[in-house]
Amino acid sequence: MSDSLNKPDMSRVDYREGADVQEQHAIAAREKDEPISASHPVSLTLFFLCAILLLAGGAFYGQMTGGFNFTQLTPSGYTMAPDPRAGVKKVEKAWFEEQLAAGSTIYKTCGGCHKSAGEGDPAQNIPPLAGSEWVTGNTERLALIILNGMKGPVEVEGKVWSGNNMASQAASVPTPEKLAAIMNYVRHNFGNETDVWVSEEMAAEAMKISEERGGGQTTAEELNSAHDKMLPGEAIDKQTGKPAGGAEGGDATPAEPAQTEAEAA
Numbered sequence: 001m002s003d004s005l006n007k008p009d010m011s012r013v014d015y016r017e018g019a020d021v022q023e024q025h026a027i028a029a030r031e032k033d034e035p036i037s038a039s040h041p042v043s044l045t046l047f048f049l050c051a052i053l054l055l056a057g058g059a060f061y062g063q064m065t066g067g068f069n070f071t072q073l074t075p076s077g078y079t080m081a082p083d084p085r086a087g088v089k090k091v092e093k094a095w096f097e098e099q100l101a102a103g104s105t106i107y108k109t110c111g112g113c114h115k116s117a118g119e120g121d122p123a124q125n126i127p128p129l130a131g132s133e134w135v136t137g138n139t140e141r142l143a144l145i146i147l148n149g150m151k152g153p154v155e156v157e158g159k160v161w162s163g164n165n166m167a168s169q170a171a172s173v174p175t176p177e178k179l180a181a182i183m184n185y186v187r188h189n190f191g192n193e194t195d196v197w198v199s200e201e202m203a204a205e206a207m208k209i210s211e212e213r214g215g216g217q218t219t220a221e222e223l224n225s226a227h228d229k230m231l232p233g234e235a236i237d238k239q240t241g242k243p244a245g246g247a248e249g250g251d252a253t254p255a256e257p258a259q260t261e262a263e264a265a
Helices: 002-006 019-030 044-064 095-109 139-148 176-187 200-213 220-226 258-264
Strands: 154-156 159-161
Touching (some): 095 176, 176 200
């Protein structure tokens, strides 16, 4: 009977605050708030302290460097070392190297048919540029093929290409500079070798000849009968791109084959 009187009734909630509850509340009140993920204002004290440090540091740096003036705060008798770049000549590419680089870019429009190595495409009846006498031969003939295109049968290295039909490439070489570059590129690539380099002056003459011709695709017969010759113009030094007669050193290459000069003599 006494045990039942002393045993608390667990079915009823005791809302009274005893000493233990007040102590727990006091402990919780002393705890700091839980950190949360959010922006918090910067203390003005910290802001002004940083500003003062920056101003003081900038003033000190400016004073110690003399305002980035070399003549200030320099030890007495100090001599500035010479500029290592002084007197160094800028390395420039030779003229023929620039020609080959420019021609390589232009040739991308030709490579689809003549292929990257200039081997042509027998399946499409496209003759090769590699080893072709039409490429390494007289320059007026080659220039007119580029500017006007070519149709009909053509013999290349003893083989007759009967279905040849090349469109004009004048749109790809609208200036003498570009025409000279593509001519020099195909004449000195794919294993082709020739002593003659085409100048911009020669290319300009080719454009005049093409304009006077009146347009339309050329044929092998027309080219061999009327245009199988070198373009007019002075021979040039491939190192400078200037007339060989006024150049010192370099390769002074003739503008016309030796046979033509002998016949002229």
